Amino acid sequence: MTTDTAEIKLTPKDFTTDQEVRWCPGCGDYSILKQVQSILPETGVNKEDIVFISGIGCSSRFPYYMDTFGMHSIHGRATAVASGLKIARPELSVWVITGDGDSLSIGGNHLIHTIRRNFNMNILLFNNEIYGLTKGQYSPTSPEGKVTKSTPMGSLDHPFNPMALCLGADATFIARAMDRDVKHLREVLVRANDHIGTSLLEIYQNCNVFNDGAFEIYTDKGSKKEEALFLEEGQPLVFGNDDNKGILLDNGTPKVVRLDDGMYTKEDLWIHDSSDKHKAYLLTTFFDNPSLEGHMPRPFGVFYAQDRFRYEEAMYQQLDLAVERKGEGNLDKLLRGENTWTVS
Amino acid sequence: MAKVVEEKRVVTIVFAGDSGDGIQLTGTQFTNTSALFGNDVSTFPNYPAEIRAPQGTVAGVSGFQLQFGSVEVYTAGDICDVLVAMNAAAFKVNLPRLKKSGTIIINTDGFNAKDLRLAGYESSPLEDKSLEDYRTISIDVTKLTAAALVDSGLGKKEVERSRNMFVLGFLYYMYNREIAPTEKFIKEKFAKAPHLIDANIKVLKAGYNFGDTSETFTSRYNVKAAKLPVGTYRNIMGNQATALGLVAASQKAGLDLFYGSYPITPASDILHELSKHKNFGVKTFQAEDEIAAVCSTIGASFGGELGVTASSGPGIALKGEAIGLAVMLELPMVVINVQRGGPSTGLPTKTEQADLMQAMYGRNGEAPMPVISASSPSDCFDAAFEACRIAIEHMTPVFFLSDGYMANGSEPWKFPTTDELKEIKVVHAKERKQDDPEFLPYKRDERLVREWALPGTKGLEHRIGGIEKEWDTGNISYNPENHERMVKVRAAKVARIADSIPLQTIDSGADSGKVLVLGWGSTYGVIKTALKECLEEGLEVSHAHLRYIEPFPKNLGEIIKKFDKVLIPEMNNGQLVKIIRDKFLVDAKGLNKIKGIPFSTPEIVLAIKELAHA
Numbered sequence A: 001m002t003t004d005t006a007e008i009k010l011t012p013k014d015f016t017t018d019q020e021v022r023w024c025p026g027c028g029d030y031s032i033l034k035q036v037q038s039i040l041p042e043t044g045v046n047k048e049d050i051v052f053i054s055g056i057g058c059s060s061r062f063p064y065y066m067d068t069f070g071m072h073s074i075h076g077r078a079t080a081v082a083s084g085l086k087i088a089r090p091e092l093s094v095w096v097i098t099g100d101g102d103s104l105s106i107g108g109n110h111l112i113h114t115i116r117r118n119f120n121m122n123i124l125l126f127n128n129e130i131y132g133l134t135k136g137q138y139s140p141t142s143p144e145g146k147v148t149k150s151t152p153m154g155s156l157d158h159p160f161n162p163m164a165l166c167l168g169a170d171a172t173f174i175a176r177a178m179d180r181d182v183k184h185l186r187e188v189l190v191r192a193n194d195h196i197g198t199s200l201l202e203i204y205q206n207c208n209v210f211n212d213g214a215f216e217i218y219t220d221k222g223s224k225k226e227e228a229l230f231l232e233e234g235q236p237l238v239f240g241n242d243d244n245k246g247i248l249l250d251n252g253t254p255k256v257v258r259l260d261d262g263m264y265t266k267e268d269l270w271i272h273d274s275s276d277k278h279k280a281y282l283l284t285t286f287f288d289n290p291s292l293e294g295h296m297p298r299p300f301g302v303f304y305a306q307d308r309f310r311y312e313e314a315m316y317q318q319l320d321l322a323v324e325r326k327g328e329g330n331l332d333k334l335l336r337g338e339n340t341w342t343v344s
Numbered sequence B: 001m002a003k004v005v006e007e008k009r010v011v012t013i014v015f016a017g018d019s020g021d022g023i024q025l026t027g028t029q030f031t032n033t034s035a036l037f038g039n040d041v042s043t044f045p046n047y048p049a050e051i052r053a054p055q056g057t058v059a060g061v062s063g064f065q066l067q068f069g070s071v072e073v074y075t076a077g078d079i080c081d082v083l084v085a086m087n088a089a090a091f092k093v094n095l096p097r098l099k100k101s102g103t104i105i106i107n108t109d110g111f112n113a114k115d116l117r118l119a120g121y122e123s124s125p126l127e128d129k130s131l132e133d134y135r136t137i138s139i140d141v142t143k144l145t146a147a148a149l150v151d152s153g154l155g156k157k158e159v160e161r162s163r164n165m166f167v168l169g170f171l172y173y174m175y176n177r178e179i180a181p182t183e184k185f186i187k188e189k190f191a192k193a194p195h196l197i198d199a200n201i202k203v204l205k206a207g208y209n210f211g212d213t214s215e216t217f218t219s220r221y222n223v224k225a226a227k228l229p230v231g232t233y234r235n236i237m238g239n240q241a242t243a244l245g246l247v248a249a250s251q252k253a254g255l256d257l258f259y260g261s262y263p264i265t266p267a268s269d270i271l272h273e274l275s276k277h278k279n280f281g282v283k284t285f286q287a288e289d290e291i292a293a294v295c296s297t298i299g300a301s302f303g304g305e306l307g308v309t310a311s312s313g314p315g316i317a318l319k320g321e322a323i324g325l326a327v328m329l330e331l332p333m334v335v336i337n338v339q340r341g342g343p344s345t346g347l348p349t350k351t352e353q354a355d356l357m358q359a360m361y362g363r364n365g366e367a368p369m370p371v372i373s374a375s376s377p378s379d380c381f382d383a384a385f386e387a388c389r390i391a392i393e394h395m396t397p398v399f400f401l402s403d404g405y406m407a408n409g410s411e412p413w414k415f416p417t418t419d420e421l422k423e424i425k426v427v428h429a430k431e432r433k434q435d436d437p438e439f440l441p442y443k444r445d446e447r448l449v450r451e452w453a454l455p456g457t458k459g460l461e462h463r464i465g466g467i468e469k470e471w472d473t474g475n476i477s478y479n480p481e482n483h484e485r486m487v488k489v490r491a492a493k494v495a496r497i498a499d500s501i502p503l504q505t506i507d508s509g510a511d512s513g514k515v516l517v518l519g520w521g522s523t524y525g526v527i528k529t530a531l532k533e534c535l536e537e538g539l540e541v542s543h544a545h546l547r548y549i550e551p552f553p554k555n556l557g558e559i560i561k562k563f564d565k566v567l568i569p570e571m572n573n574g575q576l577v578k579i580i581r582d583k584f585l586v587d588a589k590g591l592n593k594i595k596g597i598p599f600s601t602p603e604i605v606l607a608i609k610e611l612a613h614a
């Protein structure tokens, strides 16, 4: 007799495979892998009902390290593969793992279409602002002027703002986290998984080989408080050393104010409400180059979450409705058609 | 006036007019009515690529050719007995198809000064002496239609739009057909606009009565029902048959059908047809592009459904990388290519067979795939069904080739019952309990087929992907020996499908002789017709038509050896001929036509004779 595994409480270890993890030592991908493995037991979903689908890139090796069902597909297409799987098997818990090149360059089209259809799946976008696997070319999220192997004189591309792009595609869930803040990453992963619909989670991930320190300003103890703005539901937007700064809406325009000079208190600030699309839109515009004078801090957390019908659910409703209207399909009737004649 | 009734065995009519004249509908109605009456029929719609091509011009001409008979017909006919020309441009384009002494039915209103200018005529061809070779029936269809609808309250546009019904009614009289089936069709089509039902039926009847009362011609024609093999028939178009074949396969396999597609001529009608059958659990997904179409299909197949994706050449090119992924994943999937003229956008509404090499070799790396071809509109059903069977039973993506000619053409179909269809065996990997041996995703059975392991099954958690797999385990492997072994086993797996498909048969002619005409695809009908002629003349020629192109039936080599010469007619610049030469080292000769239109019987007959007498 074997015991039903569903009753055994799973642990992160149950989600590790025997495959040797091949990322470079120090790569931010490790931390993300660890956090995903650590939240899955809490979701209560059986291992066999979880599927990880990835494209191509360093990040896309992820499924090989997860002891669930998985597919390492082709460059840019993981969202499309996942869409078909979701239509076929809506009950599965589907995770898409993708890089900034994978999802925003070659796979940009599928990303926006998946998002607007709002399949119930989680997309983890590992953004390292570089093409890691192909050894260091600039990506659609690399900043202007970025010097890389393919841009010795600096990149001419203006980068994508992933949060704004996805919100523009009518995403029902957008959030940002970073590899180095594991506690926060964990929280946001849980929220992404809880959201019913397409959850787009951008994760700042350090590629210590080809783009080391790209997000240091948000992760480094010395600058983090000043540069990173952590969004908390129902809480005022506060950041800065000793929480000495806040953001308020001045006639609809975000404005950074000081909380330590007696002019403003927390009561005056913008309260984070992830159901407010207008506020979410404003948050996505906090995307300034951090070297600019007077730039806004970069938000982390859940920008926006909204409930909207899921493509796959609507499809099954149509299938049911079709049966209701026409009855279960009868193959003989279908083959026969409407007009027949007999030769005897 | 009483008219003499003449018997005819076969008749070919071409309906031609402006693309806004409702020509396809008129042709389809005449076809369906004739089929219902019991004639054998074969059709060839031929229309411009532009939805609203410049009115009245040669470029905007839409044609619908149909052959019907009291004997079996295999093509839409080579030369026409009757040309229906709604305007001067339609007349100009189609007159060369008309046989000498044939009948021309002319809408005189389509030959005014502007029409003539648009068609590029300096003077009216109707006054030309050469027309004396034909029998011309001139009717002012516009005027008569308007007269029939004088009290209808319809506007000029709507009146003009029902002119085709007048012509149809007239031809129904001429060919002694009942108008009831078309009346029924009109009632269904305009169910939401009752005033149009009355108007169209009125015009249809006016056309019929005009034939009866006018003195424009003295004889009517009778084409008796054909002596088709005993059974119950319906008329069917190729794309429709393909769609039904897919639904049938999904039902037989007990799997839901997932159809991922992006619209493209001439494949879209499969999507349209399938989307009507949601009550069979058919899931149609109109993706954002062909890449998403095929990738979503792979996702659905991974999830355990019968995944099918379809396109035409340009879209197949986009799917290439993902089809290669499916080859690596060894998941069942059917890829349909309804071929059209290429390369690039090519001739989108014209037919061609130029994507065979693309199906065989159009992927990076060594990526073998079974290739199945249909040979006529109704055969699309069997071929599509068979493609699904092979995909599921052999865990492989399969190419199914159709083309614009058979996709849009129609013919009577002796449809099967569910019980007559082959069984499709679906085997899923079984749940693993704790003490069971570990699941090996790439372990193969004696046919070299791996197991289909569905997400949601306990103990089968595994990862697959496009990187080379290790033998049995499916883990990533860069080992050189392993790669070579895997490349070979994927090829051997496809080759072994030959064990489960029927042997090649000879369609007509003897088992051996001077010339073997080896065909594939929609050239079936015209080769068969040519063979009939040649055999009647006593030529030593035979015809074999391929359904299985990869792998070939096991006996194909032996068949070929029994003939002195092999002729391979193709609507391309020579593709099957290269494969046959490669596989069997025979000096096969190609007969190639790359004009976007099917072969005519004389073209094939001539090539056979030249080769037979060479």
Ligand SMILES: Cc1ncc(C[n+]2csc(CCOP(=O)(O)OP(=O)(O)O)c2C)c(N)n1
Pocket: A056, A057, A058, A059, A060, A075, A098, A099, A100, A101, A102, A103, A126, A128, A130, A131, A132, A133, A134, A139, B321
């Ligand atoms: C069709 C195709 N084009 C190009 C490549 C090469 N390629 C592999 S990964 C990659 C970029 C990966 O960058 P990203 O998605 O950011 O992933 P990362 O490696 O940074 O995690 C490229 C260009 C490929 N595998 N397939």
Ligand code: SF4
Pocket: A022, A023, A024, A026, A027, A028, A029, A058, A059, A128, A132, A133, A206, A207, A208, A209, A210
């Ligand atoms: S190249 Fe960069 S992203 Fe890729 S594994 Fe190494 S550190 Fe990570």
Ligand SMILES: [Mg+2]
Pocket: A057, A099, A100, A101, A126, A127, A128, A129, A130, A131, A132, A139
């Ligand atoms: Mg990257």
